[in-house]
Amino acid sequence: MSPTEQAAPALDHAAAAARFVANDAKAHWHDQALWWVRKKRDAASGVVPDWEALRDAAAGIKAHTLSRLAEYLEEFARNAEARGAQVHFARDAAEHNAIVHRILEERGITRLVKSKSMLTEECHLNPYLEARGITVTDTDLGERIVQLRHEPPSHIVLPAIHIKKEEIGELFHAELGTEKGASDPKYLTEAARQHLRQKFLEAGAGLTGVNFAIAETGGVVVCTNEGNADMGSTLPRVHIACMGVEKLVPRRQDLAVFLRLLARSATGQPVTTYTTHFHGPRPDGELHIVVVDNGRSRQLADKVFRRSLSCIRCGACMNTCPVFRRSGGYSYGFIVPGPIGSILAPGRDASAHRTLPFASSLCGSCSDVCPVRIDLHHEIWAWREEIVRRGLLPWPKRAAMKVAGLVLRFAWLYRLTGWLARRLLPALPRGLAYGRWNAWGRQRELPPMPRRTFRVLYRSHRDRS
Amino acid sequence: MLTVGLFVPCYIEQLYPEVGLATLRLLERHGVRVEYPEDQTCCGQPMSNSGCTTEAKPLAERFLRLFRGYEYVVAPSGSCVSMVRNHYDGFLDGQPGFDHLKRSTYELCEFLVDVLKLPRIEGAFPHKVGLHQSCHGLRELRLGAGSERRVAPFNKVQLLLSELKGIQLVELARQDECCGFGGTFSVNEEAVSCMMGRDRIADHERAGAEIVTGVDMSCLMHLDGLIRRERKPLQVMHVAELLDRAEAAA
Numbered sequence: 001m002s003p004t005e006q007a008a009p010a011l012d013h014a015a016a017a018a019r020f021v022a023n024d025a026k027a028h029w030h031d032q033a034l035w036w037v038r039k040k041r042d043a044a045s046g047v048v049p050d051w052e053a054l055r056d057a058a059a060g061i062k063a064h065t066l067s068r069l070a071e072y073l074e075e076f077a078r079n080a081e082a083r084g085a086q087v088h089f090a091r092d093a094a095e096h097n098a099i100v101h102r103i104l105e106e107r108g109i110t111r112l113v114k115s116k117s118m119l120t121e122e123c124h125l126n127p128y129l130e131a132r133g134i135t136v137t138d139t140d141l142g143e144r145i146v147q148l149r150h151e152p153p154s155h156i157v158l159p160a161i162h163i164k165k166e167e168i169g170e171l172f173h174a175e176l177g178t179e180k181g182a183s184d185p186k187y188l189t190e191a192a193r194q195h196l197r198q199k200f201l202e203a204g205a206g207l208t209g210v211n212f213a214i215a216e217t218g219g220v221v222v223c224t225n226e227g228n229a230d231m232g233s234t235l236p237r238v239h240i241a242c243m244g245v246e247k248l249v250p251r252r253q254d255l256a257v258f259l260r261l262l263a264r265s266a267t268g269q270p271v272t273t274y275t276t277h278f279h280g281p282r283p284d285g286e287l288h289i290v291v292v293d294n295g296r297s298r299q300l301a302d303k304v305f306r307r308s309l310s311c312i313r314c315g316a317c318m319n320t321c322p323v324f325r326r327s328g329g330y331s332y333g334f335i336v337p338g339p340i341g342s343i344l345a346p347g348r349d350a351s352a353h354r355t356l357p358f359a360s361s362l363c364g365s366c367s368d369v370c371p372v373r374i375d376l377h378h379e380i381w382a383w384r385e386e387i388v389r390r391g392l393l394p395w396p397k398r399a400a401m402k403v404a405g406l407v408l409r410f411a412w413l414y415r416l417t418g419w420l421a422r423r424l425l426p427a428l429p430r431g432l433a434y435g436r437w438n439a440w441g442r443q444r445e446l447p448p449m450p451r452r453t454f455r456v457l458y459r460s461h462r463d464r465s
Numbered sequence: 466m467l468t469v470g471l472f473v474p475c476y477i478e479q480l481y482p483e484v485g486l487a488t489l490r491l492l493e494r495h496g497v498r499v500e501y502p503e504d505q506t507c508c509g510q511p512m513s514n515s516g517c518t519t520e521a522k523p524l525a526e527r528f529l530r531l532f533r534g535y536e537y538v539v540a541p542s543g544s545c546v547s548m549v550r551n552h553y554d555g556f557l558d559g560q561p562g563f564d565h566l567k568r569s570t571y572e573l574c575e576f577l578v579d580v581l582k583l584p585r586i587e588g589a590f591p592h593k594v595g596l597h598q599s600c601h602g603l604r605e606l607r608l609g610a611g612s613e614r615r616v617a618p619f620n621k622v623q624l625l626l627s628e629l630k631g632i633q634l635v636e637l638a639r640q641d642e643c644c645g646f647g648g649t650f651s652v653n654e655e656a657v658s659c660m661m662g663r664d665r666i667a668d669h670e671r672a673g674a675e676i677v678t679g680v681d682m683s684c685l686m687h688l689d690g691l692i693r694r695e696r697k698p699l700q701v702m703h704v705a706e707l708l709d710r711a712e713a714a715a
Contacts, residue, residue: 018656027660035639042612051615320613322643326657359654361647361661362514364604368613381552384516393516397653401512405520408475409527411504418479439652443659444690447480454478454485458501461489 010352011333013359020328031325033161038319040268041369047270048260057257059373062310065248066300072215072248073291079218083280085287093123096292100125100207100240101132103288107238109134109204115222115229116140117209118156118313119242119292121335137199139228141192148175154329156336157266157315162328196228206232210243211312212258213289216251219279220289223262223272230276241278242290245297246309258312261371265314299347304382308343310372317366317376323359332356339366339376346383354392357383415453422449467580468498470535472570474545474682475507481682487709488541488573494712495581502531510548515649518555525556533562537580538570541705543602543680546572551605572606572680573705578621588711591631595674596623597665597688598641599681608680612641622680622704629711635672642668646687662691669699676700678707 021027045051065072077087090096096119104112112134114120126136126147138147142160146153148171153159160168169183178191200206208229212221220241222229233239249258263269281287300306318324318338329337334345334353342360345353357380366376387393407417425433426449434441469492473485492499509524528549532538540546549570557563577583602608602622609620627634645651645661652658666688669677677699679685685701692699 014654014656017654021656021660024660028664031664045615048615322645322661323654323657326660357516358650361600361643361645361650361654361658363600363643363647365600365613365641365643368604368611381514381516384514385518386516388516388518397515397649398517401515401517401520405509405512405517405524408506408509409523411506414475414506422479439655440690442655443694444662444687445693446690447476447686450480450482452482454473454482455501455503457482457486458489458503461486 009355010349011331011355013327013331013333013355016331016333017323017327017359020331021326027326027328029164030162030328034158034319034325037158037267038316038369041265041316041319042268044264044268044270048264054257054261055371055373058261058312058371059310061249061254061257062372063307065250066246066306066309069245069248069297069300072250073245075215076213076218076248077291079216080220080280080289081218083218085218085278085280085289088288088290090290090292090294092294093292096120096123096242096290096294097125097128099290100242101129101134103238103240104129104134104205105132107204109238111135111199111203112137112205112207113199113203113228113232113236114138114143114207115209115224115232116143116159117207117242118153118335119209119244120207121152122294123292137196137203139196139199139232140224140226141189144192144196145171152330152335154337155315155318156313157318162330200228200231200235203232203236205238205240206234206236207240207242208233210241210247210289211262212249212255213243213247213291214250214252214255215248217279219252219277220247221255222276222278223259223274224276225267225269225273227274230274233276233278234282237285238288239278239281239285240288240290242292244292244294246311262312262314265316265369265371295348299344302347305343305347305379307374308340308347308376308379310374311340311344312372314371316369316371320365320369321360322363322365323361327359332359339380340374343376343379343383346387350387350390351392354387357381357387415455418453422451425449466496466498468500468536469576470532470538471499471501472505472508472532472538472540472545472549473501474540474542476686477541477682478505480686481703484541484682484703484705487703487705488539491573491577491705491709491712492539495577495583497581500535505531508545508548510545510552511648513548513552522556525553526560528553529557529560529563529566532570533566536569537576538566539573539576540570541573541680541703542682543572543599543606543608544683546570546575547601547605572602572608574622574625574680575606575608578624583625585628586625586708586712588708588713588715589630589632590626590707590711590714593633593635593673593675594626594707595635595637595669595672595677596626597644597669597677597679597684598622599679599684600641600643602680603641609641625708626678626704629708630715632711635669635674637668637672639668644684644688646681646684648683651687658687659691662687666691666697666699670697674699676702676707678702678704680704 513521
């Protein structure tokens, strides 16, 4: 294995998670806030009589679309251009950023309002544009909060879920001049609204993400709750919509499946407050659609991990994940955290994100809430195999598994090792048995060490009967 | 007479032999002939789900060799049965006897309900019991509907427990959240693992449980480790032991 491969990971999830857990009250608050969203999702999905069939349909449509993605992309671009939109294709993040910058620069635009787009976060568009003299304002309330704090989002749907309202009150007092000590959500939201209204009016262009792009019509659909994407796309003359290639659906009628699943899975709402369809630019305006690959076609070529390209970014896997709820979005060190992030991140850079596939108890709850039936916990398991295959598992863990594998291949060796452990451990002084080597015993007692094994009990049971 | 190969997971064989014995007694009491292949060690799950396929494969092959002759294989564990049923394909696909092995390996409660078709266990267990839904039993073997899915509610373990005389099954706030054991996860991610475990224990305590039961001793071993460290009055008991005691008391 090469030295670069053994370099420290970008972020060790277990260590970051331990820091999060150390603040017990906040970790429990975070867990409960997200569990509340999970319960809302349960209730909202429960009123749809054919929920499981909808999930089947969504998975089927996505699998079909991905199986002929190139054809649908061409159809989409043709139809979008026929409606007057300008379609740009970007191979990677750098091309995406350059395209967006060129559109703004050619028109002399220096102020951009953005409505939440995970893709532009993935491409690190904000710092790129800011370095070139463009003021970028995120306009979703949560996004604006993390932008003012100079932080990335900690969740793809609830970007500021890790921040308490009192902390937002302090931030807004410093940044927007709200009253000191005020933390009433209604008051703070109104302050943000007034502040953002000004930004919308000043902006030369609005950038939005895309939830669905329809091949058959050439339209794009954006789902939001705050209406800011609608403000950003209608007040300025130029609208830039950025999408990953996987956002395609073949027909308009497919939305009947996805729109019923998306908001229910994400926040437990029957549908998002605003579902806006853009078919071409408005009469005096421009609509640019930037279609980005950035590693997606490589993922599509991988027969194990291609299913995770079906993700519609609802965040349900994060809300249900018992590990995410107790470790926070930042512990993943990737723009998409949680179970889906643990699959996507190592796909980008396996070495940097090698701890993420192990940040899961493999409980499988994510796979069961996923509206497009991605077998998330099995893909996480498959990534572990990939990490080992590439020599990225730290050697003490690799060595432990080699030894265990050897011991368990021979019944006599297994019995001898078991016998030794059961005799030796109870005989050790407590300080030694619960020494630094024993991660299990830091907070837990070791299991009992009985003198007789089941094999012995079985023999005496047979002797009696 | 139905012959069953008894599959006793390695850590149960070594650390919780009474659970194996309770499984054996239960099966025999219901007219099953049980054989325990003595050379079994481990199904290979810890290596496999750490990604170490090279180490797991010989153990899967060994398992097939020891168990392929049986009509049924039964184990007091949802997780290890799931290993055989759902994760051996990569190691054993196409090998003679593997298809049969995969189809005929059962978790104990599942075997009692689906194969023996017991309408109920005649027994008494006058205690307040919290049922911990071990994840692999629940979501990989589908021993129950699970709170995530919108399907008709069912639960094979609860079905067996609820018919016992005097038992009070407590209602949990989070009916099927993971306890945080997760195999090597319990030491790799020790901080989160223990927080998850403590949260589960608190849920059972609030619901008034005296005993926490479940199909996987590994989850219970983790919970018990936390319970004993904090000297809580709660007890853990594998469902095989609970059913065996209840039946013996009847």
